[in-house]
Amino acid sequence: MGTDQEFEAEIDRLAALQEFDRTLKERVDRVDVLSAAADECEAKLNKRRETVGQLTAQREALEKQRKEMDQRLEVDGGRMRDNRMRMSRVKTDRELMAIQREIDLGKEAKAHLEEEMLVVMETLERIAVQLLEEGAVLAELEEKAAVQIVAPRSEASELSEGLDDAKARREELASAIDRGLRGKYEQIFRVRGGTAVVEARSGVCTGCRMSLPPQLFNELQRYREVRQCPSCHRIIFFRQQLDESA
Numbered sequence: 001m002g003t004d005q006e007f008e009a010e011i012d013r014l015a016a017l018q019e020f021d022r023t024l025k026e027r028v029d030r031v032d033v034l035s036a037a038a039d040e041c042e043a044k045l046n047k048r049r050e051t052v053g054q055l056t057a058q059r060e061a062l063e064k065q066r067k068e069m070d071q072r073l074e075v076d077g078g079r080m081r082d083n084r085m086r087m088s089r090v091k092t093d094r095e096l097m098a099i100q101r102e103i104d105l106g107k108e109a110k111a112h113l114e115e116e117m118l119v120v121m122e123t124l125e126r127i128a129v130q131l132l133e134e135g136a137v138l139a140e141l142e143e144k145a146a147v148q149i150v151a152p153r154s155e156a157s158e159l160s161e162g163l164d165d166a167k168a169r170r171e172e173l174a175s176a177i178d179r180g181l182r183g184k185y186e187q188i189f190r191v192r193g194g195t196a197v198v199e200a201r202s203g204v205c206t207g208c209r210m211s212l213p214p215q216l217f218n219e220l221q222r223y224r225e226v227r228q229c230p231s232c233h234r235i236i237f238f239r240q241q242l243d244e245s246a
């Protein structure tokens with residue numbers, strides 16, 4: 001009968017579309033996984049680069065500060081020597097007191113500066129240790145970048161190549177199928193992650209392995225139309241020859 005043949009042809013088209021969609025989905029999913037993995041590694045690498053950059057900038061600023069302190073100590077030291085020399089030449093007590101006060105203030109300033117410098121030196125030492133550690137981790141990440149970032153990216157771009165053509169081909173296959181059936185199929189395919197059309201065999205839905213109500217199975221055999229499994233809602237159909245051989 002013509003209708004039976006038409007029905008078989010429609011099921012074949014649907015099965016072919018599902019096969020194509022599965023391959024396409026696998027490919028798209030793989031591209032997503034590869035891209036996500038590469039992105040994650042790159043984000044880690046960038047974060048580490050940023051940390052090392054920040055530490056390096058911090059070190060440079062502190063080095064500069066240290067140099068300025070060194071120069072200030074030197075200048076202050078010279079002034080102290082001058083003051084001590086002047087002391088030997090003073091004529092009045094008033095002058096002596098003024099110089100003594102300057103010397104005292106100078107000593108105080110020097111002690112304060114040395115204290116500040118100690119903090120700077122300690123911070124520099126700590127940063128040097130951090131830089132060594134962070135630098136080692138960064139070097140390791142940079143070394144792995146080829147494998148963890150470049151390779152997956154290039155694999156993803158290879159897989160993406162021709163994807164538009166494949167999608168166009170997919171639309172071609174889909175357009176040959178009844179619009180209502182196709183809409184239902186696409187919805188189930190999305191929800192069921194790639195298995196939307198299954199055979200009903202020996203009274204069982206091969207998608208979820210649940211027994212079908214006998215009435216439904218009878219109707220499937222008699223009317224040769226697509227129905228939905230009451231358990232998993234997948235599109236089910238019945239094929240005479242397969243059931244007979246089973």
Ligand SMILES: [Zn+2]
Nearest residue numbers: 205208229232
């Ligand atoms: Zn089912």
